[in-house]
Amino acid sequence: MKVATYNVNGVNGRLPVLLRWLDEAEPDIVCLQELKSPDERFPIEAIREAGYDAIWHGQKSWNGVAILSRVGEIHETRRGLPGDPDDSHSRYIEAAVRGIIVGGLYLPNGNPRPGPKFDYKLRWFDRLIAHAGELIGTGLPIILAGDFNVMPTERDVYKPERWLDDALFAPEVRAAYFRLLDQGWTDALRALHPDETIYTFWDYFRNAYARNAGLRIDHLLLSPALAGRLRSAGVDAHVRGWEKTSDHAPVWIELSDRPSRRRKAKEPA
DNA sequence: ATGCCTAATGCAATTAGA
Numbered sequence: 001m002k003v004a005t006y007n008v009n010g011v012n013g014r015l016p017v018l019l020r021w022l023d024e025a026e027p028d029i030v031c032l033q034e035l036k037s038p039d040e041r042f043p044i045e046a047i048r049e050a051g052y053d054a055i056w057h058g059q060k061s062w063n064g065v066a067i068l069s070r071v072g073e074i075h076e077t078r079r080g081l082p083g084d085p086d087d088s089h090s091r092y093i094e095a096a097v098r099g100i101i102v103g104g105l106y107l108p109n110g111n112p113r114p115g116p117k118f119d120y121k122l123r124w125f126d127r128l129i130a131h132a133g134e135l136i137g138t139g140l141p142i143i144l145a146g147d148f149n150v151m152p153t154e155r156d157v158y159k160p161e162r163w164l165d166d167a168l169f170a171p172e173v174r175a176a177y178f179r180l181l182d183q184g185w186t187d188a189l190r191a192l193h194p195d196e197t198i199y200t201f202w203d204y205f206r207n208a209y210a211r212n213a214g215l216r217i218d219h220l221l222l223s224p225a226l227a228g229r230l231r232s233a234g235v236d237a238h239v240r241g242w243e244k245t246s247d248h249a250p251v252w253i254e255l256s257d258r259p260s261r262r263r264k265a266k267e268p269a
Numbered sequence: 270a271t272g273c274c275t276a277a278t279g280c281a282a283t284t285a286g287a
Binding site: 009010012013014034036037060061062109110111149163166167168201203204205206207208215217244246247 | 272273274275276277278284285286287
């Protein structure tokens with residue numbers, strides 16, 4: 001099974017690119033971020049025609065997350081993170097699909113730092129860590145996928161020294177990311193490619209894609225019950241070179257089939 | 270420190286992105 005995450009940066013403006021990529025990559029489950037669309041303008045008909053069912057949590061102009069599936073019913077388990085009833089941003093949606101819990105997230109950018117937006121990012125991260133702790137405690141197979149707006153290490157940014165004061169690379173944000181991982185999550189891309197330069201975002205500015213001046217900020221995290229099923233992982237970086245494309249590229253993993261339940265040995269009579 | 274580019278809103282210029 002192939003599971004992907006893609007920050008589309010406007011699901012309506014990006015619809016031709018999204019459909020082209022779905023057709024080419026054939027992912028089974030997809031988490032989308034930055035829909036930038038109110039719920040009633042989500043392009044569900046075009047997505048159904050492409051063979052996918054979907055659930056989504058939109059919002060006018062900003063944010064917005066969705067989960068697509070072509071392999072089975074999407075049983076929504078949550079929209080919005082617990083811990084702050086006043087949080088109006090659409091940044092989290094969660095569902096059970098084919099026996100896997102999929103949490104699709106769009107973590108706040110947090111710039112400028114310091115400031116209220118950075119404080120919001122840290123608070124949102126704390127709420128994510130709390131919820132992720134509850135999830136991983138169930139022992140279920142779980143994927144947390146999305147735009148985390150964090151480069152975890154120096155390897156994940158083309159010029160680390162220029163990003164030290166940025167909300168995407170600040171020490172307290174990276175520390176939060178590793179507090180999350182320390183619960184037992186596997187960073188799928190890094191686990192399979194420990195030494196590679198891997199980017200998932202290239203700024204529209206300064207010809208960043210052509211210079212490969214990128215960042216790795218879109219991640220797929222696997223709970224222990226799933227980590228053993230990880231077979232391959234990658235970034236569809238070429239999509240970033242398409243016309244009218246997002247500033248992010250799709251990121252994906254392949255999971256082996258659910259391990260068949262071990263047959264109980266016959267008890268001696 | 271700011272612009273560089275892009276989307277959404279809504280029709281100019283602002284906000285936000287990262």
